[in-house]
Amino acid sequence: MPSKLLVATGNEGKLREFKKVLAGVCDVLSPRELSLLLRNVKEGTNYAENAVLKAKVYSDQFDGLICGEDSGLEVDALDGRPGPLSARYGGEDTPHTEKCRLILNELKDVALYNRTARFRATIALVDGDNVETFEGTLEGWIGFEYKGEEGFGYDPIFIPQGFSRTNAELGMVIKNRISHRAKAIGKLAEYLRNR
Ligand code: ITT
Numbered sequence: 001m002p003s004k005l006l007v008a009t010g011n012e013g014k015l016r017e018f019k020k021v022l023a024g025v026c027d028v029l030s031p032r033e034l035s036l037l038l039r040n041v042k043e044g045t046n047y048a049e050n051a052v053l054k055a056k057v058y059s060d061q062f063d064g065l066i067c068g069e070d071s072g073l074e075v076d077a078l079d080g081r082p083g084p085l086s087a088r089y090g091g092e093d094t095p096h097t098e099k100c101r102l103i104l105n106e107l108k109d110v111a112l113y114n115r116t117a118r119f120r121a122t123i124a125l126v127d128g129d130n131v132e133t134f135e136g137t138l139e140g141w142i143g144f145e146y147k148g149e150e151g152f153g154y155d156p157i158f159i160p161q162g163f164s165r166t167n168a169e170l171g172m173v174i175k176n177r178i179s180h181r182a183k184a185i186g187k188l189a190e191y192l193r194n195r
Pocket residue numbers: 008009010011014042054069070071072073086087119151152153154155179181
């Protein structure tokens with residue numbers, strides 16, 4: 001079992017989830033905590049490509065296991081948008097409160113049964129030339145209002161299947177049991193334990 005893992009993300013919400021789910025498996029470090037030069041790459045066309053690129057960009061600065069994660073929200077009524085472009089939807093610097101409102105507005109005439117959506121996450125673990133990927137999804141639907149304080153990103157508008165409240169209302173403890181990222185990190189944890 002490795003002792004350290006660099007999670008190549010600048011997203012503090014993601015980092016908190018990695019730390020929580022990998023507690024007891026290995027020390028999760030971020031580029032910020034190691035004072036590495038922060039680099040942001042997302043030129044791939046899908047989650048897996050982006051996840052690999054995010055990890056590899058740090059391989060000249062960190063000698064050890066690195067993982068990148070790419071994720072997004074796919075709304076069926078919007079033909080799968082924003083998908084891999086979720087972080088940049090409505091403009092890179094547009095806050096997520098606005099991005100959420102943009103989606104609520106685009107769905108204003110869409111009925112409940114057509115508001116299905118899912119979060120998808122892909123983690124790429126890079127160890128020299130070897131790459132392993134781990135995936136997770138969370139099915140649900142887009143609510144009618146912005147609700148809740150916890151989590152990040154689109155959590156205030158996403159209601160997971162089997163619940164009647166948004167991820168942001170349900171909070172970290174429940175989200176970390178059911179989320180797309182928790183499922184992908186769980187698979188990564190299993191892999192790391194057996195290494
Ligand atoms: P890094 O690339 O630095 O890891 P990022 O936030 O830019 O951070 P992505 O390119 O993978 O990451 O974009 C993921 C976006 O998808 C994120 O900014 C949210 O808009 C959305 N998203 C992904 N997982 C989410 C979650 O668990 N809750 C809410 N929104 C999420």
